[in-house]
Each structure stands twice: as structure tokens, then as C-alpha cells.
Amino acid sequence: MDPQLLNDIAVAAAMGLVGAVVFAAIGLVSGTDETTTLAPLTLLVVLLGVPPAGVFTFFLAGAVAKHMTHAVPTALLGIPGDTLATPLLQDANMLRKLGVPHIALRKMVSGAIVAAFVAVPLAVLFAVMLAPFGAAITKTAPWIFLAAALLIAYFSAGRWASVALLVPFVVVIIALQALTAKYDVKLSISYFLGIAIGPLIADLFTVIAPAGRQRMLRDQVRQFNLAPDVKGWSGYFPNPFKVMDRVQTRWTLITATISSATFVFSPVAMTVVLGELVGSRIKHAYHRLTTVLSARNGVTEATYIAEALIPLIAFGLPLSPVAAGPAAPLFNAPPRFTVDAATGQTHNLHNLLNHWEFLGYGMLAVLLAAVVSYPFAMNFARRAALFVSRRVSHEAIIATFVGLIIVISVWEGQLLGLLVILTMGLLGGLLSRNFGFNTGVQFMGYYTAVLSVPAIVKLF
Amino acid sequence: MATRDPAGWRLAEVWGDTVDLRHLAWSIAIGIGISVTGFFLASRWLATVVASQQLAHAYAMLAGLAGCVAAGVICARAFPPKREVTEQDTSTDPAWRREVLEELAAQPGGLGSVADLPPAVVQELKELKLYDLFVQNAQAAPSTQTQTQTAAAGRAPR
Numbered sequence: 001m002d003p004q005l006l007n008d009i010a011v012a013a014a015m016g017l018v019g020a021v022v023f024a025a026i027g028l029v030s031g032t033d034e035t036t037t038l039a040p041l042t043l044l045v046v047l048l049g050v051p052p053a054g055v056f057t058f059f060l061a062g063a064v065a066k067h068m069t070h071a072v073p074t075a076l077l078g079i080p081g082d083t084l085a086t087p088l089l090q091d092a093n094m095l096r097k098l099g100v101p102h103i104a105l106r107k108m109v110s111g112a113i114v115a116a117f118v119a120v121p122l123a124v125l126f127a128v129m130l131a132p133f134g135a136a137i138t139k140t141a142p143w144i145f146l147a148a149a150l151l152i153a154y155f156s157a158g159r160w161a162s163v164a165l166l167v168p169f170v171v172v173i174i175a176l177q178a179l180t181a182k183y184d185v186k187l188s189i190s191y192f193l194g195i196a197i198g199p200l201i202a203d204l205f206t207v208i209a210p211a212g213r214q215r216m217l218r219d220q221v222r223q224f225n226l227a228p229d230v231k232g233w234s235g236y237f238p239n240p241f242k243v244m245d246r247v248q249t250r251w252t253l254i255t256a257t258i259s260s261a262t263f264v265f266s267p268v269a270m271t272v273v274l275g276e277l278v279g280s281r282i283k284h285a286y287h288r289l290t291t292v293l294s295a296r297n298g299v300t301e302a303t304y305i306a307e308a309l310i311p312l313i314a315f316g317l318p319l320s321p322v323a324a325g326p327a328a329p330l331f332n333a334p335p336r337f338t339v340d341a342a343t344g345q346t347h348n349l350h351n352l353l354n355h356w357e358f359l360g361y362g363m364l365a366v367l368l369a370a371v372v373s374y375p376f377a378m379n380f381a382r383r384a385a386l387f388v389s390r391r392v393s394h395e396a397i398i399a400t401f402v403g404l405i406i407v408i409s410v411w412e413g414q415l416l417g418l419l420v421i422l423t424m425g426l427l428g429g430l431l432s433r434n435f436g437f438n439t440g441v442q443f444m445g446y447y448t449a450v451l452s453v454p455a456i457v458k459l460f
Numbered sequence: 461m462a463t464r465d466p467a468g469w470r471l472a473e474v475w476g477d478t479v480d481l482r483h484l485a486w487s488i489a490i491g492i493g494i495s496v497t498g499f500f501l502a503s504r505w506l507a508t509v510v511a512s513q514q515l516a517h518a519y520a521m522l523a524g525l526a527g528c529v530a531a532g533v534i535c536a537r538a539f540p541p542k543r544e545v546t547e548q549d550t551s552t553d554p555a556w557r558r559e560v561l562e563e564l565a566a567q568p569g570g571l572g573s574v575a576d577l578p579p580a581v582v583q584e585l586k587e588l589k590l591y592d593l594f595v596q597n598a599q600a601a602p603s604t605q606t607q608t609q610t611a612a613a614g615r616a617p618r
Binding site: 030040044047048049077079094097098099100103199200203204207213216217218219220221222223224225226245246247279280282283284285286287288289335386389390391392393394395396397398399400401402403404406407408410411 | 466470471472473474475476477478479480481483484486487488490491492494495496499514515517518519520521522524525527528529531532533534535536539540541542543544545546547548556557559560563564565567568569570571572573574576577578580581584585588590594
């Protein structure tokens with residue numbers, strides 16, 4: 001074997017293992033949104049000069065591992081592990097109240113592992129099919145981003161309000177860019193991190209104001225009940241095909257396939273819609289709960305994998321909500337990876353890895369995540385959930401994220417970076433809370449400002 | 461420093477969970493203080509040691525992120541969580557079960573009949589001791605639902 005290839009594989013395996021371990025742990029902590037955790041850590045890996053194969057495997061192993069362990073707080077404590085776990089909460093809660101939360105957990109984690117393994121080859125296949133149109137799409141990228149932004153806005157909770165809100169939101173981004181350009185500073189990470197962490201920034205501003213604080217005050221601490229766990233198998237690595245029955249495996253495969261193909265839609269929306277589709281086909285209530293949970297958590301994996309892989313392999317442009325958010329550093333991490341706004345020229349993982357490498361390292365990432373996260377979630381879920389809920393205070397999580405915002409923004413643009421992240425975070429958080437103008441739409445708004453607006457201006 | 465005594469807490473819900481306002485203020489101060497100090501000290505020091513300026517800049521960010529994690533650990537040790545975690549076995553709570561069965565019956569698909577289930581799922585339900593619960597409730601026509609649910613609830617704990 002070629003020693004260079006061998007070296008690449010070794011680096012990829014090591015980075016993938018790091019990603020899987022780190023994000024399996026992060027998945028246990030509720031409220032750790034994918035974008036706020038995956039994006040900065042992947043960015044760091046890029047900027048430290050890790051080879052392309054290592055960067056890619058790190059990101060994917062992390063994403064897959066997190067979407068297995070996010071089932072732990074969701075099933076056992078009744079609090080969503082992250083944004084994509086929210087659609088799973090209702091069904092998981094019902095199983096918890098029936099006294100069988102461990103069943104909810106096992107079905108979810110098994111659905112995730114099965115879906116992840118089929119999603120990678122499918123995503124690569126779809127990307128290869130789309131690749132011939134890559135050149136045409138790159139050329140018309142500004143208009144495609146505009147159309148995607150409008151579409152994603154309409155399908156968000158805010159509907160027409162979100163479509164209309166794109167205008168002022170984009171204007172603010174352009175204004176901030178003009179401001180920083182005066183000092184020869186060009187920022188990108190501060191914008192999307194600000195958007196991702198917006199709800200926290202908006203909440204912190206609100207709690208300082210006396211009127212806002214009144215609304216947020218609580219009389220007592222939050223109550224959780226951690227249900228007992230029952231181990232239903234022997235050994236360390238339970239067989240997912242035995243945890244799920246045949247109907248569940250079939251639906252998980254079907255929904256994983258559908259969500260691997262539909263890469264432009266919001267992952268949360270896909271999880272909700274495909275779950276409803278499955279639920280309408282299952283007659284018995286208990287079977288419906290468990291099957292929908294398996295399929296839904298499978299979709300959280302498949303849609304993430306496809307939404308990151310397809311745009312990356314086929315176009316090199318961040319043309320999906322995941323690619324524009326959590327996976328953004330794979331596309332755009334100046335000075336190492338760049339997307340040129342004016343010409344649509346790219347220099348990123350799209351140019352640095354070929355189709356076979358994407359497939360190989362993709363499967364390696366899923367395998368590593370499966371080896372780390374799957375048995376961990378299956379065997380130690382209860383102990384881990386107890387540790388996090390009794391030892392890690394919410395203040396500690398907020399302290400970490402506030403530090404993160406400041407370090408990344410100051411690192412990127414000194415004082416200007418800090419001003420941009422505060423402004424974007426406050427605006428984005430308030431719009432998301434009050435109008436359902438969610439972070440996915442906001443990311444597309446950012447790309448509209450960067451790519452579409454210059455093209456529109458050129459028309460006049 | 462802020463109090464560890466629950467009686468002195470001023471609780472508020474911020475970013476999806478409860479915090480004490482004074483602990484929150486301290487946490488933010490600690491989070492910003494440690495991470496920014498780490499970042500600036502590291503960038504000063506690295507600028508003199510590492511040849512490539514770009515790499516020095518990236519490592520400084522790593523130091524800043526390490527500072528964030530350190531701040532998180534310090535705050536986790538200093539400030540206890542504002543959650544109460546109980547470990548009850550709710551599988552014997554008839555009120556919760558009744559609530560869930562009502563919710564499930566109200567769904568578009570309804571409760572359904574155990575006759576529709578594949579054998580593997582029947583086995584699973586029996587192992588979980590939920591089989592009888594579903595059989596009893598499914599047999600009940602919607603008109604007698606309240607009555608049978610009380611009966612089922614009485615029989616449920618085993």
C-alpha cells in the first residue's frame with residue numbers, strides 16, 4: 001500500500017476516534033446544540049492544520065456519535081439532548097411515563113446506528129449523480145442560495161413572517177460587513193457562531209432587564225425523575241437488529257434512504273415529517289411509539305450525513321442547512337478553506353478529497369462512532385445521565401459557552417468580532433424566539449447576504 | 461462569593477434550564493475572565509516561540525478553548541445544579557399510565573389492537589409487563605373507557 005495513503009488513514013482514524021469520544025460526551029449534556037459545538041471544534045481542527053481526511057473523519061464521527069448519545073437525556077430525563085432531539089421528546093416521554101424509558105433509548109440508538117451505516121454510501125451515491133450538474137450549479141450559486149433561503153424560510157415555523165424577515169436580517173449583515181470593511185476586517189465565523197448561540201445571548205440580555213427577569217423567575221428548581229434501567233442482553237455490544245423488530249428495521253431503512261436524498265430541507269422538519277409518515281402506518285399504539293422513535297432518530301443521523309456530504313462532494317458549496325451551519329468549517333475556514341463569493345470558486349474538502357475517499361473515510365467515521373458511542377449509550381446511559389444532572393450545573397455550561405463566544409470572536413476579529421457576534425446573536429435570538437425565524441433560516445440569510453446580494457446589485 | 465444555600469437562591473430559567481442569578485453572574489465573569497486571559501497570554505507567549513504566525517494564532521485559540529473548559533469545570537465545582545433528580549420507579553404509577561393511554565387513544569391511529577402486532581412485539585410487551593394493560597384498554601369501547609381505565613390502573617402494579 002502507498003505509505004501516504006496509510007498515513008492518511010492513520011490520521012483519519014485517530015481524529016475520528018477523538019471526535020467520537022468528545023462528541024459522545026457532549027451529547028449527554030442537554031442543550032448543547034450541534035452548531036455551537038460541532039462548528040467551532042471542527043474549525044479548530046481545520047486551523048491546526050490537520051490533513052483533509054482527518055478533518056472530515058473528525059466532523060462526521062462527532063456528528064454521528066452525538067446523535068446517538070443525545071438520546072440519553074431525551075429518553076431518561078425528558079429533556080432534549082440537542083436541537084434535533086426535540087422532535088423525539090413527545091414519544092420518548094410517553095414511553096417514560098409507561099415506565100419503559102430504557103426501551104425508548106435502545107430503539108433510538110439502534111435506529112441511529114443502522115441509519116448511519118446506510119446513509120453514507122447513499123449520500124455519496126446521490127452526490128455522484130448530482131456532480132455532473134456541479135459546474136452549472138456553481139455558476140448559478142447566488143440564485144440557488146436565494147431560492148433555498150426563501151424555501152427554507154417558508155418551511156420554518158414563521159412561514160411568511162420568516163420570508164419577510166429575511167430582508168431586514170440580510171440588511172443588518174450587509175451593514176455589519178460594511179462596518180468591518182472600513183477597518184479592513186472580513187469576518188465569517190463570528191456571524192454563524194453568533195446565529196448559533198443567539199438564543200443564549202437573547203436570554204442573557206432579557207434576564208438583565210427587570211421586566212424580562214420577572215417573566216423568567218422561577219419559584220423552585222426543576223424536577224426530573226430518572227427511571228430505572230433494565231439490561232436486556234448479555235455482553236457489551238448488543239445487536240441492533242435484535243433490539244429492533246423487522247418492521248422497525250424496515251422503516252428505519254426507508255426513512256434513512258428518503259432523508260439521504262432530500263438534502264436541502266431543514267433536518268428538524270425532515271425528522272418530524274418522516275416520523276409522521278411512519279406513525280400513520282403503524283396500527284398499535286405501543287408499536288407506533290417505538291417504531292417512530294427508531295425511525296426518527298435514524299433520520300437525525302441520515303439527514304445530517306447527507307446534508308453535509310452531498311453539497312460537499314457534488315458542489316463544494318454549503319447548499320443545505322447543515323452545510324451552512326455545523327458543517328460550515330468544512331467549506332469555509334479562511335485562510336485554509338475558502339469559497340469565493342464572486343466567482344463561486346472553491347478551495348476546500350470538495351477539491352482535496354475524491355469520491356472514494358469520501359466514501360471510505362465516511363464509513364470509517366461511522367464505524368468509529370458506532371464502536372465508541374453505541375455500546376456506551378447502551379450500557380452506561382443511566383449512570384452518565386445521573387452524573388450530568390447531579391454534577392454539571394447549568395451555570396457551568398453557560399460559563400463555557402460565554403467563554404467560547406468571546407474567544408472565537410476576539411480570535412477572528414478582535415473587538416469588531418465581539419461586536420458582530422453580540423449583534424448577530426441578540427438579533428437572531430430575538431427573531432427566533434418571537435417569530436419562529438429559526439437558526440437554519442438565519443444561516444441561509446447569511447449566505448444570501450454574502451453570495452446573492454452582490455449578484456442582485458450587479459443586475460442594476 | 462455566592463451562596464450555596466438553596467434558601468438564598470433567586471432562580472430563573474435561562475437557555476432552557478434553571479439557574480441562580482448570582483451564580484449565573486459569577487459564572488459569566490469566570491467564563492470570560494479565564495478564557496480571555498488564557499487566549500491573550502497564549503498569543504503573547506506563542507508569538508515569540510512559534511515560527512508561523514498563523515499557527516501561533518490557532519494555538520492561542522486552543523488555549524482560549526481550554527480556558528472555557530477550565531471555567532466550566534470550576535463553575536461546576538463551585539455552583540451546584542438547580543435540579544432535583546429523583547429515582548422513582550414510575551412503572552407502578554397508575555396516574556401516569558392512565559394519562560399516557562388517554563393521550564395515545566386520542567392520536568389519529570388510536571390505541572389499536574394487539575391482534576395487529578407481530579409476535580416479536582407481543583413478546584416484548586409481555587416481557588415489559590405492559591401486555592395486559594394494552595389488552596384491557598383496547599377491549600374497552602370508547603363509551604366505557606373511563607371505567608376500564610380505572611380498573612386497569614388498579615391492576616397495573618405488579
